[in-house]
Amino acid sequence: MLVELIHQQHQELQELFARHQEYLLQSKFDEAKQWLEHFKACQKAHMQIEERYLFPEFAKIERKSKWDVSLYEKEHTKINQLCENITEDLNWLSEQEFDESQLHRNIIALIDKEKTLKGLNEHHEDREEDAMLKELDEQLEERELKELKLDIKLTWTEVMGSVKEAMKN
Ligand SMILES: [Fe+2]
């Protein structure tokens, strides 16, 4: 089912972000930046998969839920903007010469902002899984689903290849 395939990608993305946060919490900025970049690259690829393979199909079927493709697209834009904002904050933070207290307070402020991103993402992913993907799984033909799943799997395996290497270290 599409919903299982995409759910797995959502979980892999959450794992990448968790790694970033582990390093951020320890003030290890180089590693925190590196894992944020991995997360962003994979999230971008994930969104492209959805926009290229799933949104066009979802636009064609008889929708039962109230949210159309444009809402999912808007959420992608919003998530990307917040990601960029977080990247800027992290870059700024890594260049400051703070004392320990200031450093910790600024890290807490960034983690608060990241909580907002996690909330947005969670909300968006739940909507995809509970509405769009569920409806696609119900309405598309077996053959169409099979083709989509194959394309999505191939694209994702390629994207995750380099990141999976990094995860071993
Ligand atoms: Fe999405």
Ligand SMILES: [Fe+2]
């Ligand atoms: Fe998604």
